[in-house]
Amino acid sequence: MTLNRSWVLARRPEGAVAVSDFEYREEWFIAPELAEGEILVRSRIFSCAPTIRNWLNAPGRSYRGSIGIGQPIRGMAAVEVLASRHPRFSQGIRVTAVAPWQDHAVLRPDEAAVPVTAIPDGMDTADAMTLYSPNSLTAYFGLFSVGEPKPGQTVLVSGAAGSVGMMVCQMARIAGCRVVAVAGGMEKCRWLEQACGVARAIDYRSADVARQLKAACPEGIDIFFDNVGGRILQDAIDRMVPHGRIVLCGQISAYDAGRPAAGPADMMKLVYGRIRMEGFVVGDFADRHEEAMANIRAWAGSGRLSCRVDLREGFMKLPSAFADLFAGRNKGTLLVSNPEERL
Amino acid sequence: MTLNRSWVLARRPEGAVAVSDFEYREEWFIAPELAEGEILVRSRIFSCAPTIRNWLNAPGRSYRGSIGIGQPIRGMAAVEVLASRHPRFSQGIRVTAVAPWQDHAVLRPDEAAVPVTAIPDGMDTADAMTLYSPNSLTAYFGLFSVGEPKPGQTVLVSGAAGSVGMMVCQMARIAGCRVVAVAGGMEKCRWLEQACGVARAIDYRSADVARQLKAACPEGIDIFFDNVGGRILQDAIDRMVPHGRIVLCGQISAYDAGRPAAGPADMMKLVYGRIRMEGFVVGDFADRHEEAMANIRAWAGSGRLSCRVDLREGFMKLPSAFADLFAGRNKGTLLVSNPEERL
Numbered sequence: 001m002t003l004n005r006s007w008v009l010a011r012r013p014e015g016a017v018a019v020s021d022f023e024y025r026e027e028w029f030i031a032p033e034l035a036e037g038e039i040l041v042r043s044r045i046f047s048c049a050p051t052i053r054n055w056l057n058a059p060g061r062s063y064r065g066s067i068g069i070g071q072p073i074r075g076m077a078a079v080e081v082l083a084s085r086h087p088r089f090s091q092g093i094r095v096t097a098v099a100p101w102q103d104h105a106v107l108r109p110d111e112a113a114v115p116v117t118a119i120p121d122g123m124d125t126a127d128a129m130t131l132y133s134p135n136s137l138t139a140y141f142g143l144f145s146v147g148e149p150k151p152g153q154t155v156l157v158s159g160a161a162g163s164v165g166m167m168v169c170q171m172a173r174i175a176g177c178r179v180v181a182v183a184g185g186m187e188k189c190r191w192l193e194q195a196c197g198v199a200r201a202i203d204y205r206s207a208d209v210a211r212q213l214k215a216a217c218p219e220g221i222d223i224f225f226d227n228v229g230g231r232i233l234q235d236a237i238d239r240m241v242p243h244g245r246i247v248l249c250g251q252i253s254a255y256d257a258g259r260p261a262a263g264p265a266d267m268m269k270l271v272y273g274r275i276r277m278e279g280f281v282v283g284d285f286a287d288r289h290e291e292a293m294a295n296i297r298a299w300a301g302s303g304r305l306s307c308r309v310d311l312r313e314g315f316m317k318l319p320s321a322f323a324d325l326f327a328g329r330n331k332g333t334l335l336v337s338n339p340e341e342r343l
Numbered sequence: 344m345t346l347n348r349s350w351v352l353a354r355r356p357e358g359a360v361a362v363s364d365f366e367y368r369e370e371w372f373i374a375p376e377l378a379e380g381e382i383l384v385r386s387r388i389f390s391c392a393p394t395i396r397n398w399l400n401a402p403g404r405s406y407r408g409s410i411g412i413g414q415p416i417r418g419m420a421a422v423e424v425l426a427s428r429h430p431r432f433s434q435g436i437r438v439t440a441v442a443p444w445q446d447h448a449v450l451r452p453d454e455a456a457v458p459v460t461a462i463p464d465g466m467d468t469a470d471a472m473t474l475y476s477p478n479s480l481t482a483y484f485g486l487f488s489v490g491e492p493k494p495g496q497t498v499l500v501s502g503a504a505g506s507v508g509m510m511v512c513q514m515a516r517i518a519g520c521r522v523v524a525v526a527g528g529m530e531k532c533r534w535l536e537q538a539c540g541v542a543r544a545i546d547y548r549s550a551d552v553a554r555q556l557k558a559a560c561p562e563g564i565d566i567f568f569d570n571v572g573g574r575i576l577q578d579a580i581d582r583m584v585p586h587g588r589i590v591l592c593g594q595i596s597a598y599d600a601g602r603p604a605a606g607p608a609d610m611m612k613l614v615y616g617r618i619r620m621e622g623f624v625v626g627d628f629a630d631r632h633e634e635a636m637a638n639i640r641a642w643a644g645s646g647r648l649s650c651r652v653d654l655r656e657g658f659m660k661l662p663s664a665f666a667d668l669f670a671g672r673n674k675g676t677l678l679v680s681n682p683e684e685r686l
Contacts, residue, residue: 054611233610248610248613248614251610251611254611260608260609260610260611260612261609261610262605262606262607262608262609262610263605263606263607263608263610263613264605264606265605265606266603266604267591267594267597267603267604267605267606268594268597268603268604269603270591270620270622271591271592271593271622271623271624272622272624273622274621274622274623274624274627275621276619276620276622277613277619277621278613278617278618278619278620279613279614279615279616279617279619280614280617281614281615281617284617
């Protein structure tokens, strides 16, 4: 016999996410009868991504599907198919999917909002969750299709040490741009400058972000890739060149604040600056995933693109890892593995 | 002998513009010696445009050139050239230019930030200040180049009864779009529906703008042409279709508020809605003015495009007309004529 452990939502977080917002449950695992189109999976690695925070809000305040109280948390995961009644996902393969924070779960790939994707044979499971994940695609399409970088331009990236941000920094370098990064803490800033080719990384917790931004971007900012929102958005607008472009990817500064992220403080600067600000979601670029992945593979193969991974071991660590993410206590993409444990 | 009257800035407006913010001055007019490149002009018609309000702010709070205390107010005007030492502007012609609120002034066309433009022979002076003015070009490039309307789409226009707004409404109809307008007061709303082909005009002073907007745009908003900013921006975003476009033209709601216009209240809706928001200024499209004017002439000639003009007579009325503009007491583009008065 084996357990099916799960983490469910105990209460909706007020302000900062706390470990006590989650409740641990366990029951004996009994393999269910699968219906046509269903797959039974065993979780291997969970990704603690900021977007999960949105789903913890009440239905009216959540952007895409709220998790009910007492319901399992869900998020991107790499899982192994234990049994299948789906023609495309046979037993034994690994897939990435939005899955509940459980040991075992039944998924219905044809009804999934986020595509269930087979992990190619021979690909490391953690790589599939990082370098070859939707995070990299998000960075790719946001930077190249929305941002349209040109060699020699200055690209500012907020949340630069995060899963998407670090990819944007490296891809902007590949595009021949000068990259200025904003991240939380000196350790992350040093890493961005030393490992990601960033010309200058600014600690957003320091007192004089606007002044540092001015010094780091003497010729202005051509593209601002914003993962964070809030204060940094107006600081960036104040330094944008005419016809500059702001890529709206996320608003992590607001996810924990308990209220929506407000926009710029001075809209007239967008008018006179002819600034374009544009949101996007990676799902809109599904027909170009092959192209993006081919480039990402080539860049990774030649050592120009890599991912810093903060891998924690053990299903029990999911809530504390998730809280660490919002406190900035992670060093890279936060993954939690769920190895087999004999009880 | 004749007078040279002027209106100067007495003090910087706090909140709503008041007549007492302006001071009247007069002196005898003595024709000056012109230097090379200068023209001496006599004002004929002044345009009371919202943008002048920005120039009344202190230098740090003004977007493009602050007017000093005791300095003449300036704005777009149609003027007659009385004497010229400029090769392109000969005596007797009329030009449009940014000119001081004075009877007579010396202009230096080659140093002007806004181009000094000859009014073609035979063109009505008021037409040159309305239908064939930068307002129409602003509407044209903002709608067609930034907004990119397609037949059957829904276009929302704020400040719809204003100089730019009414042109946008009519041009969007010409583009085959359904137009929903927001304006101040029932009279303006009725006029928009009856004279501008607007499907539904909403009075922004009414209590339930968001609800009315929802009812008026059952299939969502494809393009929002925003002249106003503030509250209506978020209301519109809440109704935008995915990949909708927001054309940022002006922020008149903020010009009188004494502080900059803040952006949307919820930026995540731009991310998930893949909304593009873009500022522009008409000067960037200088190389396409001919094309735009040819279309505007053709549309006006076939009766599809016209301008509602609120013409006040007399130089002394400039301050009260300008205050009326911000109180919404104008009916159309506000012009103040300055006929010859023998003293």
